[in-house]
Amino acid sequence: MLTRRLIACLDVRGGTVVKGVRFSNLAGAGDPAALAARYDAEGIDEVVVLDVTATLEGRAALRRTVDRVASELFIPLAVGGGVRSIDHAGGLFDAGADKVSVNSAALGEPALITRIAARYGSQAVIVAIDARVIDGRYRVFGRSGTSADTRDAIAWAREAEARGAGEILLTSMDRDGTRAGFDCELTAAVSGAVHIPVIASGGAGQPSHFLDVFTRGRADAALAASVFHFSEHGIADLKAYLAGRGIPMRATAPPC
């Protein structure tokens, strides 16, 4: 049976993890490759590296980071942050990314989704949608949440799928950073509108939030960063909690 995925997001700037840092007592804390390997050992199903600077100098650093992470991580690796062109995406694939996440650039130029999908396959293209409730409707925001777009989140998700996106990474800006729980209404609305998987993001604070988003929210995957702190065993405990409540989870060997 297809399992639901837990995805760890590493926010990286200049090769260092800047948010969601854990294991701070370990040597190499903040090293994305070490963190990714640790999450992998704990049973995470996928890793997202998000470049929060996305500057020109940052791009070369990001490729080096992706290369290092991918050389030791043999589970799916997605990379995002300022991906604006097929060449930029290609550099990330060559470095070892399995998927790239596009956001603002796809809003400005939706054909970019199709171009990357035609060359690398739809499975390699995640369209990230940042959404916020305005006047009772879900509106899309670009440029890391700073610029409002006229698009409706559900309509944009449908269009992204039609243009070749393989997955939707859906972030509730109202919930992001609040630890108040995922926006299950938003997630369910988008998940029901498309055939491709929807990754819920924004608001994770405790295990019950994951249970909610996998049941009421109909999410195929759930993404979080620092919240994987919540207990000593983090991901393994969360998986056991969810599996015990009927959510199909990938069984992994306990970390040693």
Next chain:
Amino acid sequence: MTIALIDYGAGNLASVRKAFAAIGAPLTDVACPADLGRAGGIVIPGVGHFDATAPLQTGWKEAIARRAAESAAILGICLGMQWLFEGSEESSVVSGLGWFRGRCLRLTGDVKVPHVGWNSLNDISPRSRLLTGITGGASMYFTHAYAAPATPAAAARTTHGTTFVSVVERGRVFGTQGHPEKSGGTGLRLLSNFAALARERSC
């Protein structure tokens, strides 16, 4: 002894290279059928639409068949596995290698298609050499909308809406619908098994 990775322009091969490098069996990229040489193993990758295998029509079929006749081990991954069959209902113009009978079919049922994520290998054939050391219920990472038809060469099955053949094996020809290069310890074990098989008769 070399294991050749067929580079026919289909998508991203970095992850496959990195996984084989990690198990101590680095791949040699081969972009031209004449360069298959005496490779002991041949990896056929593939992602996306079945039409993406069109470049394999020109020269590759014969070159791969020649190496297989000389006992090279063959591994098709994802679309590369589907290509080992006669074709796919995804494409009316491009045919497969036809080493396994039947055409690949679109997944159906009350589930999301494409099938994306981790799913389990079931009904593992105890005779499978590719799956040595991998037990039923072990997970692989999948991302596909079409799948192989039923075949006596099935070495494992997976269920998503319907049950499909997720690993195929006959003699020294192997295929895996899931991505071993992205399937953690299970995938690395599978690739190690393949590398050992490729070494077996390559002197």
